Amino acid sequence: MVGLISGATALVTGAGSGIGRAVVRQLASRGAAIALLDQDAEAVGLVGKEASELGAARVVELAADVSDRVAVQDAFRSAADELGPLDALACAAGILVPGGLTEVTPDEWQRHFDVNTTGVLHCLQSGTPLLRDDAAVVVVSSNAARVPRTGMLAYAASKAATSALTRCAGLELAARGIRCNVVEPGSTDTAMLRELWRDPDGGASATLAGDPASYRVGIPLQRIAEPDDVAAMVCFLLSEEARHVTLQQIYVDGGASL
Numbered sequence: 001m002v003g004l005i006s007g008a009t010a011l012v013t014g015a016g017s018g019i020g021r022a023v024v025r026q027l028a029s030r031g032a033a034i035a036l037l038d039q040d041a042e043a044v045g046l047v048g049k050e051a052s053e054l055g056a057a058r059v060v061e062l063a064a065d066v067s068d069r070v071a072v073q074d075a076f077r078s079a080a081d082e083l084g085p086l087d088a089l090a091c092a093a094g095i096l097v098p099g100g101l102t103e104v105t106p107d108e109w110q111r112h113f114d115v116n117t118t119g120v121l122h123c124l125q126s127g128t129p130l131l132r133d134d135a136a137v138v139v140v141s142s143n144a145a146r147v148p149r150t151g152m153l154a155y156a157a158s159k160a161a162t163s164a165l166t167r168c169a170g171l172e173l174a175a176r177g178i179r180c181n182v183v184e185p186g187s188t189d190t191a192m193l194r195e196l197w198r199d200p201d202g203g204a205s206a207t208l209a210g211d212p213a214s215y216r217v218g219i220p221l222q223r224i225a226e227p228d229d230v231a232a233m234v235c236f237l238l239s240e241e242a243r244h245v246t247l248q249q250i251y252v253d254g255g256a257s258l
C-alpha cells in the first residue's frame with residue numbers, strides 16, 4: 001500500500017456523519033482522493049465539500065444503501081472509474097435500534113443484519129476486485145461485538161458477525177497482501193449515541209459512571225470518545241505504519257470493555 005499520503009485512494013462508507021465523517025476529514029487533510037458513500041445524499045454533499053476544503057486530492061460522492069447489493073456494486077464501480085484502484089476501504093455505515101430479548105422485532109433483527117453485517121459483506125465483495133494488492137481495509141464494528149450489553153441484542157449480534165466476517169475475509173485476502181482489521185469503538189459522541197440518551201444532559205455522565213443494574217462498568221478514562229479518536233485508529237490501520245497488522249479486533253473505548 002502506498003502510505004496514506006497525497007494521491008492515495010480511499011472509499012469510506014457511513015461518510016455522511018459521525019465516525020465515517022471523521023475518517024473522511026482525516027484522510028482529506030492528508031491529501032487522499034476519497035469516495036464518500038452514504039445513504040444520505042445531502043450529508044455526502046456537505047462532507048464532500050468539507051473534504052475538498054481540507055485538501056482532498058479528489059472527492060467522489062456516492063449515495064447508496066449498503067444493504068442493497070446492486071447499488072453497492074454500482075457505487076464501487078463508479079468510485080473505481082473516477083479514482084482508479086483503491087488503496088484503502090473503511091466501512092463505518094451502521095445502525096442501532098435499542099431493544100432486548102423480549103423487545104426486538106423480527107424486522108429490527110433483520111435490518112441490523114442487513115445493514116451492519118450484510119452491508120459490510122457487500123462492500124468487501126464489491127471492493128475486493130477494485131483493491132490494490134497491498135491495500136488495507138478497516139471495518140468499524142463495536143465493543144458490543146464482544147461484551148454483552150442489555151438492550152442491544154440485535155445490534156451486538158450483528159456486530160459480532162461483522163467482526164468475524166471481516167477477519168475471515170482478511171485471512172483469504174492476506175495472500176494478496178491486503179490487510180483487514182476491525183475497530184471496535186465504545187460510546188462515541190455521534191448522532192447514534194445521542195439518540196440513545198433519553199436525557200442528553202445526563203446521558204454523558206451516566207455513560208461515564210456506568211450502571212451496575214445493567215452490568216456496565218462505565219468508562220475508566222472518564223471521557224466519551226470524540227469521532228476523531230476512533231478515526232485516528234482507523235487511519236493508522238489504513239496507513240503504511242500498520243503494514244504488519246492484520247486480522248485484529250481493536251477496542252477504542254477508554255477501557256469500557258474491562
Ligand SMILES: NC(=O)c1ccc[n+]([C@@H]2O[C@H](COP(=O)([O-])OP(=O)(O)OC[C@H]3O[C@@H](n4cnc5c(N)ncnc54)[C@H](O)[C@@H]3O)[C@@H](O)[C@H]2O)c1
Pocket residue numbers: 013014015016017018019020037038039040043064065066067092093094095096115119140141142143184185186187188189190191192193
Ligand atoms: N457512536 C457510538 O457510540 C458507536 C459505538 C460503537 C460502534 N459504533 C459504530 O460506528 C459506526 C459509525 O456510527 P456513528 O456513531 O458515526 O453513527 P452516525 O449515525 O453518526 O453515522 C452513521 C452513518 O451511516 C449511514 N448509514 C446508516 N445506514 C446506512 C445504510 N444502510 N447505507 C449507507 N449508509 C448508512 C448514516 O446515514 C450515517 O451517515 C457504526 O457502524 C456504529 O455501529 C458507534
